[in-house]
Amino acid sequence: MLWKWPTPLHEGRLVRRYERFIAEVQLGRTLVRAHCVNPGRMEGMVVPGARVWLSEAPGRHLPWTWELMEFEGRLIGANTSLPNKLVGEVLRQGLLPGLHDATAVHAERVFGRGHRVDFLLQHARGDHYVEVKNCHLVYPDGCGYFPDSVSERATGHVEALTRLVKKGIPATVIFTLLRDDPILLRPSAFHDPRFAAAMRRAVKAGLTARAIRLLPSIEGIDFGGEVRVDVSGSDVKQSKLWSAHYDLTSGWERKDGKFAGRALR
Numbered sequence: 001m002l003w004k005w006p007t008p009l010h011e012g013r014l015v016r017r018y019e020r021f022i023a024e025v026q027l028g029r030t031l032v033r034a035h036c037v038n039p040g041r042m043e044g045m046v047v048p049g050a051r052v053w054l055s056e057a058p059g060r061h062l063p064w065t066w067e068l069m070e071f072e073g074r075l076i077g078a079n080t081s082l083p084n085k086l087v088g089e090v091l092r093q094g095l096l097p098g099l100h101d102a103t104a105v106h107a108e109r110v111f112g113r114g115h116r117v118d119f120l121l122q123h124a125r126g127d128h129y130v131e132v133k134n135c136h137l138v139y140p141d142g143c144g145y146f147p148d149s150v151s152e153r154a155t156g157h158v159e160a161l162t163r164l165v166k167k168g169i170p171a172t173v174i175f176t177l178l179r180d181d182p183i184l185l186r187p188s189a190f191h192d193p194r195f196a197a198a199m200r201r202a203v204k205a206g207l208t209a210r211a212i213r214l215l216p217s218i219e220g221i222d223f224g225g226e227v228r229v230d231v232s233g234s235d236v237k238q239s240k241l242w243s244a245h246y247d248l249t250s251g252w253e254r255k256d257g258k259f260a261g262r263a264l265r
Helices: 082-092 152-166 193-205 236-245
Strands: 010-018 022-027 030-035 051-056 064-071 074-077 104-111 115-123 126-135 143-146 171-177 184-187 208-216 220-229
Touching: 010 030, 022 051, 022 064, 074 208, 082 104, 082 115, 082 126, 082 171, 082 208, 082 220, 115 152, 126 143, 126 152, 143 171, 152 171, 152 193, 184 193, 184 208, 193 208
Parallel strands: 030 064, 126 171, 143 184, 171 208, 184 220
Antiparallel strands: 010 022, 010 051, 022 030, 051 064, 064 074, 104 115, 115 126, 208 220
16 A cells, blocks of 8 residues: 555544635534645535545644545545655655656755745656646546646646756656546646646646546555546536536635635636
């Protein structure tokens, strides 16, 4: 197994996602507030009554963290701080061809105009920059779509890496899919057309785009191999229809009782 939970997870039922970074969960007879480590709209994942699993870290202001959820019969990772740790393990264990022979793997390195890359790999042939992006959204066509809302930050990262590869410096974006079913990864032209266009330009300039499955379980997370990345474009009209189906189970409840992160259309 690639990674094991440090302590056993606790099963509960999701009540609501509140103020973006808080999830209220029923654990037995107790209603608890858990840290929701996901800045996006979590399209389709905010399902009241869904089975979820929390980790516990006593002593913190919010001692619980939302780690997993059951969605349409399968487990999906909900904690977006995990993918970087997991990709770090994948790189250190040499599980990705072409990136397997690094002599050193350094996390969080500053480059260019104040940008920070997730990993800098050192090879005998030179440095290699690696950025990690997490995707949870899979539509009925079996493809994962990233992002599920506008992400100026992600676009900025891709554009910075594009400037590197144009100088002849190798760089890779690794999309992580914390679920077992995606057959392909696509930048979502519906959710963020600017990001999708930036990815097309980046790949044309020489940026490598890869995607990996990370398979969650109650015991831990395992490596599930690679899936292909297609930056050629996606069907915006079809994505709009699929997204509309998930609108009522996306976003978060605000203090005023209204919802944020919905009605993308």
